[in-house]
Each structure stands twice: as structure tokens, then as C-alpha cells.
Amino acid sequence: MESIDPGKLNTILKGQKGEQDLITALRRVRAEYGYVPPEAIALIAKALRVAQSRVYSVATFYDEFRAQPVVEQMAKQGSAGRVDEQILTKEKMVVLRNIGSINPEDIDSSIATGGYDALKKALTSMSPGELARVILSSGLKERDSGFPVGGRWLSLAEASAEKKYVVCYASDKEPGISINEILLAGDPHSLLEGMMIAAYAIGASECYLYIPSEFTLALRRLELALKQARERGFLGSKLMSTSFNLNIEVRDGPRFLSCEPEIGVIPFIEGNRASPRISPPFPQNPGLWGKPTFVGSAETFYSIPWIIQKGPDAFSQYGTESDRGTKVLALGGKVSHTGIVEVPMGMSLRQLIFNIGGGIKEEHKFKAAHIGGPSGGCLPMNLLDTPLAPRSLAELGLDFGSGSVIVLGGDACMVDLAKILVHFTFEHYCGACAPGRLGVKQMLDILTRVSQGEGKEEDIQRLERIGSLMKEASLCAMCRAASNPVMTTVRYFRDEYEAHIHEKRCPAGVCPMSQA
Numbered sequence: 140m141e142s143i144d145p146g147k148l149n150t151i152l153k154g155q156k157g158e159q160d161l162i163t164a165l166r167r168v169r170a171e172y173g174y175v176p177p178e179a180i181a182l183i184a185k186a187l188r189v190a191q192s193r194v195y196s197v198a199t200f201y202d203e204f205r206a207q208p209v210v211e212q213m214a215k216q217g218s219a220g221r222v223d224e225q226i227l228t229k230e231k232m233v234v235l236r237n238i239g240s241i242n243p244e245d246i247d248s249s250i251a252t253g254g255y256d257a258l259k260k261a262l263t264s265m266s267p268g269e270l271a272r273v274i275l276s277s278g279l280k281e282r283d284s285g286f287p288v289g290g291r292w293l294s295l296a297e298a299s300a301e302k303k304y305v306v307c308y309a310s311d312k313e314p315g316i317s318i319n320e321i322l323l324a325g326d327p328h329s330l331l332e333g334m335m336i337a338a339y340a341i342g343a344s345e346c347y348l349y350i351p352s353e354f355t356l357a358l359r360r361l362e363l364a365l366k367q368a369r370e371r372g373f374l375g376s377k378l379m380s381t382s383f384n385l386n387i388e389v390r391d392g393p394r395f396l397s398c399e400p401e402i403g404v405i406p407f408i409e410g411n412r413a414s415p416r417i418s419p420p421f422p423q424n425p426g427l428w429g430k431p432t433f434v435g436s437a438e439t440f441y442s443i444p445w446i447i448q449k450g451p452d453a454f455s456q457y458g459t460e461s462d463r464g465t466k467v468l469a470l471g472g473k474v475s476h477t478g479i480v481e482v483p484m485g486m487s488l489r490q491l492i493f494n495i496g497g498g499i500k501e502e503h504k505f506k507a508a509h510i511g512g513p514s515g516g517c518l519p520m521n522l523l524d525t526p527l528a529p530r531s532l533a534e535l536g537l538d539f540g541s542g543s544v545i546v547l548g549g550d551a552c553m554v555d556l557a558k559i560l561v562h563f564t565f566e567h568y569c570g571a572c573a574p575g576r577l578g579v580k581q582m583l584d585i586l587t588r589v590s591q592g593e594g595k596e597e598d599i600q601r602l603e604r605i606g607s608l609m610k611e612a613s614l615c616a617m618c619r620a621a622s623n624p625v626m627t628t629v630r631y632f633r634d635e636y637e638a639h640i641h642e643k644r645c646p647a648g649v650c651p652m653s654q655a
């Protein structure tokens with residue numbers, strides 16, 4: 140183990156002055172040593188003038204600062220469907236409109252396709268209230284938490300505070316799935332424009348953008364896009380010669396925030412452990428540094444300039460009565476074509492797999508579609524006509540989660556899959572609340588036992604009971620949704636659980652007992 144030279148560490152930490160710089164300081168130390176050595180804690184605390192306990196609690200919380208990085212279980216065990224980075228949709232609808240057709244490193248290329256026109260329109264001819272009402276009538280809902288964006292803007296615009304913030308999180312929630320990475324690297328300006336319009340609508344003067352450090356290309360292009368936007372007068376003081384001032388800061392960090400990102404991103408930016416707080420009715424109350432804050436996923440922000448330019452009706456023509464617009468998905472697994480796709484909300488799973496994905500690969504047979512990663516669930520053949528929209532998925536016990544749709548063939552074991560997904564949550568949750576912490580651990584213990592041929596008669600009922608309790612009592616959506624893979628596999632593939640428990644047999648030949 141390399142010993143720490145205080146002089147060298149002080150050089151590494153140069154310019155980092157307060158607790159708001161804690162994450163940056165930890166990242167710099169990790170970049171130098173490969174992890175955060177215990178001896179560095181006191182030196183960081185001294186340099187930033189914060190308590191050692193504070194530095195220790197944050198350093199030990201995030202995976203990326205630990206001495207031994209957490210293994211990406213899903214990727215390691217081969218269940219995550221690594222999705223090709225090609226765009227499958229022929230018609231580039233809303234969010235993917237510029238991906239592949241502009242030069243993301245050249246602002247003029249973005250401007251030539253209408254980039255920053257919506258910002259200009261908003262700043263020069265619309266009041267914040269008008270903007271919010273346009274977004275409200277388009278039906279745009281925040282793509283993760285599902286609340287109406289326009290309604291949230293109206294209430295934030297009315298809040299009186301000396302400072303307000305806009306926060307965007309652009310993490311992908313599943314290893315092997317890189318929707319946000321592709322969006323940010325392919326079209327950074329549309330994201331910035333969406334954040335700028337949101338800031339104007341609620342009266343914010345500062346925006347933060349959280350992005351995983353490992354998205355290096357996207358990070359580089361975002362920094363370049365910010366520089367170019369500042370040079371053109373789209374950021375900084377008196378935007379586009381109006382009285383509106385705005386700054387956007389990028390904060391890169393760990394890929395997984397240990398609780399749902401829309402909640403964890405606020406303490407992360409504040410330099411704290413990403414533990415959730417009880418904050419009804421909106422997960423972002425109280426906001427960043429206790430101030431009114433609009434928090435949204437990258438996909439949500441990409442839709443905003445498009446709606447302002449094309450009008451709310453153009454957006455609401457896509458989708459279902461309850462879920463308007465489009466959804467970006469990552470299609471993978473045993474389909475002929477895998478990649479990133481944007482579809483109208485409500486397209487059926489069958490259309491996605493057979494019309495866009497080209498059907499099942501020749502040597503395979505459809506067994507299930509695993510939707511949404513660790514917080515999603517599995518649907519069987521008889522539910523192939525399910526509309527892909529939040530409401531219809533929720534009725535079947537799952538959600539869009541990470542946005543992945545992985546097609547599974549006959550060689551997949553549903554008990555093993557549920558175990559891997561719960562294990563993923565176990566490795567990444569924050570453990571702050573008992574229902575989440577104990578529920579995930581108990582589910583994982585049962586699934587491990589069942590997969591080893593040691594399942595007990597009552598295990599299926601116990602899984603269902605624990606899953607229901609987690610849904611009712613967990614503090615945030617991360618563990619509430621962690622039961623989805625278990626509940627849906629128990630519901631739709633119960634015979635597989637019964638074969639493991641009663642016959643000590645894994646029908647797919649995947650679990651350890653089959654290899655004995």
C-alpha cells in the first residue's frame with residue numbers, strides 16, 4: 140500500500156476549500172491512489188475544514204471510493220443484456236431527434252438543426268407561467284417519478300426564495316445499459332437547453348448536472364458544450380440579451396447513488412451520503428440546500444425544447460390517455476437487433492420485439508421479457524400485448540426502471556434471475572430504513588437457498604409477504620421496486636419456483652443443484 144505524502148495530497152486538493160468540495164476532493168484522491176486510503180481522511184478533513192467523521196462517512200458510502208470496488212453482479216453473472224449502442228428507431232421522434240445527425244462537439248451543428256431556438260422563444264416571447272402551462276398541456280411527466288412537469292414548475296415558480304435550483308441526473312441504473320451515456324455524448328446541447336428553459340420557468344439561477352464519472356466521452360462533450368454555450372451568450376449573465384442570468388455546473392460521481400437517483404442526487408451534490416429523506420409530496424422537498432428545486436432525469440429535459448418548438452399537441456399526439464409522449468428504451472437479449480429505440484408510450488411489447496427488434500434470434504424461443512432492470516420485472520408470453528406505458532406496467536407489478544427490455548430465452552432461470560437482481564440491489568442500497576434493508580437481505584437469503592436446492596415449502600409465500608411489506612413500508616422507491624423482479628417471477632413463473640423447491644430441479648439447468 141502506497142504511503143501518503145501530505146505535501147502531495149495538498150497539491151492534489153488545491154482549490155478545494157469547503158464541504159461542498161468533498162466529493163471532488165475524494166475523487167481526486169481516488170484518481171491518484173486508485174482508492175481513498177484511510178490516512179487520507181484526516182488530511183482531506185483538514186484541507187476542507189470539515190470533521191473527519193464527515194469525510195469518513197461519505198468516503199465509505201459510495202462504491203467508487205472503497206478500496207475494493209463493488210463487483211457489478213449483473214454484468215459478472217451474465218444476466219445483464221449488454222445492449223448495442225446503435226439507434227434502432229428509423230423515425231427519430233423527440234428525445235433522439237439529433238443523435239447521429241449532428242456533430243456533438245460543434246454548437247453550430249446543433250444550432251443548424253434548431254438548437255437553442257426554443258430557449259430564445261422562451262426568453263423573448265413567453266412568461267414563466269406560459270411556459271409551465273405549455274408543458275402542462277403537453278402531458279409531459281417526469282420520466283422516473285411520474286409527476287406532471289408543468290404542474291411542478293407552476294408551484295416552484297410561485298415559491299418565494301432567494302435562490303432556486305434545477306438539478307438533472309443522468310445516470311443509468313443498470314450495468315450494460317447506456318441510454319444516458321449515448322444521449323449526453325450524442326447531443327449535449329439539447330440537454331443544456333432543456334435545463335435552461337426549466338430554470339427560466341421556475342426562476343432558478345443555478346443548475347447542477349450529475350453524471351457518472353465513467354461516462355468520459357459524455358463528460359468531455361458536456362464540458363465543451365458548456366464552454367461553447369457560454370461563448371455564445373446562452374449561459375452566464377444576461378442570457379440572449381435578456382435580464383436572465385444562469386450558470387450550469389457538472390458534478391460527476393458514482394454510477395449508482397445507493398437510493399433512487401431523484402432523491403439521492405440532492406445530498407450527493409451537497410457533498411453528503413446519498414440517503415433519502417422523508418419528503419412528501421414530492422421527493423425533491425426540501426430541495427438542494429433546502430431551497431425550491433426542480434429535479435428531473437435527462438430524458439425529461441430532452442423533451443422540453445422540442446415541446447416548446449413544436450407545441451404541446453405535437454407531443455401529446457404520441458402515447459396513451461394517461462401517459463403522453465415517447466419513451467427511450469434499450470432493447471437487448473435474444474432479439475435479432477439490439478440497440479436504443481424511442482417509441483410512442485403504449486406501443487406493445489410484441490411490436491417492440493417483433494417489429495423493431497426483428498423477432499427472436501433463430502436458435503432461441505421466447506420465454507420472458509425482463510423490463511426495467513433491478514427495479515423492473517418479467518412478463519411471460521401471454522402478456523406480450525402489454526402496452527409499454529407506466530400505468531399498464533404498474534398494473535402488472537413493474538415499471539420502466541432503467542429503460543431496458545431484455546428478451547430471455549429458454550436457457551434463463553427465473554429464480555436465478557430474481558436472485559441476481561435482488562443481489563444487485565443488496566450491493567447498492569443505502570440500508571437506511573429497516574423494511575428496505577431487512578427485506579432485501581431476507582429475499583436474497585431465500586432465493587439463494589432455493590437456487591441451491593434447499594428451498595422450503597413456505598418460501599414462496601414468505602417471498603410474497605416480504606415483497607408486499609417492502610412495497611408498503613420502504614422509505615424510498617429503490618427497495619419498494621426491488622421486490623418487483625421477485626413478485627413478477629413468482630406470479631408468472633411460479634412453476635419454476637415449485638420445481639426448485641419440491642423437485643430440487645432447475646428447469647433451465649442454471650442453478651447449482653443442476654450441476655451437482
Ligand code: SF4
Pocket residue numbers: 397398399415568569570571572573574575576613614615616617618619
Ligand atoms: S428503501 Fe430504505 S434501504 Fe432501500 S434505498 Fe431507500 S432508504 Fe435505503
